Amino acid sequence: MPETQRAGFTDIVDPVTIETLKELAALTPPVVSLLMPTSREVPDTDHDSLLFRSLADEAAGQLQERGADADAILAPAYELVDQVMFWRNQAEGLAFYANAEGYRILRLPRAVPRISQVGDAPRLLPLVRIAAGDEAFYVLALAQNSVRLFDATRDSIHQLELGSAPASMEEMERAGTREPHLQHQHAPRGTALFHGHGGADTAGLALEKFISEVAAGIRDQIGADAPQPLVLAGVAEHLPALQATRQLRTLLPESMQGNSEHLGPRELLERAWPVARTYVEQRRAEFAERFSAGFGTxxxxxxxxxxxxxxxxxxxxxxxxxxxxxxxxxxxxxxxxxxxxxxxxxxxxxxxxxxxxxxxxxxxxxx
Incomplete structure (x- = not known):
């Protein structure tokens, strides 16, 4: 199961994509679907494991009514009940699917309703909301001493590698991109180029060059055509500087202002989501208009x-x-x-x- 740890924060989630849904949709019946909210921040292992056992017991009764081998199909579920470390490492939700051929466990980035269902098809609608990915966004926490990139949703966040982007102004200097006399540097189209000969403006030019290199590196890391919006977490003057590079197509016009250097992932998520939510709600409203038009036809x-x-x-x-x-x-x-x-x-x-x-x-x- 994917597990990413940065700065003392562990994100324990399993990817849920449309391909995941297709694989689950292909399960042969009868299919058991057990879904429930779980505790990440203060794991309540007894509560969560007992709830899961209760859901499994309900499914066992449904399987028996169908004449299926409940003991064999649900054996993996009952084995999980007593695995304390499993329940200590949960995200916001849990999905368990099983049939006579095997089982699948997914730790989810958002809470899901309690469900115990046995049917000809799995209960996938709660996962559609996750797999659609329309709540996904990036957070770029930008400061001279620290550059961090995060992949986030409304309920989850984990840190990504920076790729070629410098992790700090100091790292850029160590790499030799700043010298006593700033020289011409090749840069992607749309990136500002700087020349200097020392003096009072050197620090400002170096900062602009630093932001330019960050923008180019982040673009390469997430992809020039990445659809997710990008929220900047940084001081106010960094936003127009990033916009001027024209490297980050989905950079939102509003930012999470302030020094982000000492904010942990959870604090970043709490402050960045309201910025991203405006964009998410706008896109959903546009889709709702399209749906309404189709409803009439x-x-x-x-x-x-x-x-x-x-x-x-x-x-x-x-x-x-x-x-x-x-x-x-x-x-x-x-x-x-x-x-x-x-x-x-x-x-x-x-x-x-x-x-x-x-x-x-x-x-x-x-x-």
């Missing part, structure tokens, strides 16, 4: 029966999950589970958006 649907038929006919282009679990409306149900699995198996994309009438699941149809 019959190319966007939320009715469970219509969704089921469309998925069976391979007409679902995009599975759409509501941002939060639906209230107690009886959905998602087993028909919805089969719909999500069938749509994924025929190449449907995934998205998160508010849906009409509080529906938990919808779809944009291909035709």
């Amino acid at each position: 019959g190319l966007a649907v939320t009715d469970s029966a219509v969704l089921s038929r469309a998925a069976a006919e391979a007409r679902v282009g995009t599975i759409v999950a509501s941002p939060e679990p639906a209230p107690d409306t009886g959905r998602p149900n087993e028909d919805d589970d089969r719909t999500v699995a069938a749509a994924l198996s025929t190449g449907a994309d995934i998205a998160v958006s508010e849906l009409p009438d509080g529906a938990p699941l919808g779809a944009l149809l291909r035709y």
Whole structure:
């Protein structure tokens, strides 16, 4: 299981992508789905393990009703109950899927509702909200003495390697990029170039060059076409300097202002998420408008029966999950589970958006 540790913070999550969902959707029935919130900050090992046992017991009863071998299918689940170290190393949520052929455990970056389900298809809708990735963003904590890059979501954060970006002004100087007389340096298109001959402006020019090298290195590390927004955590004057390099296409126009040098990952996340959330909500609003337009033409649907038929006919282009679990409306149900699995198996994309009438699941149809 992926585990990244930087500055005393451990991020214990398993990647959940659309490929993960496709693999789970292909499980042969009966499929056990056990989902629950877990404790990261102050692990309550007894509570979490007992809750998991209770969910497994519920699933055992459902398997027995189906005539399946509950003992064999759930043996891995019951083995986890007494593994203290497992419960001490949790994130915000846990998903466990099993059938007669094996099992899969996923530690999740956000809380999920308590679910014990045995069906023809796994309960995937809570994971669609994670795999869609529309809450993903980068945080660049930039100070002269420290440069850090983080991959984050609303509920999780972990530090990434900097690649070719300097980790500090001092590191750049040690690498020989600053000399008594600043000389012409080759730089990517759009990056400011600096010349100097000492004097009062040398420090300012060196800082601009430092920011320029940071921008170019971060661009190379995350990719020039990375879709995730980038939140700057740093003093106010660093934002226009980064913007002037034209290297970071998704750098947000608002930043998390202040000296970020001594902030830990969790503090950075708490302050950066409100900046990123504005962008996330804007994109979701745009998608909701698109869905509403399709709703009027019959190319966007939320009715469970219509969704089921469309998925069976391979007409679902995009599975759409509501941002939060639906209230107690009886959905998602087993028909919805089969719909999500069938749509994924025929190449449907995934998205998160508010849906009409509080529906938990919808779809944009291909035709």
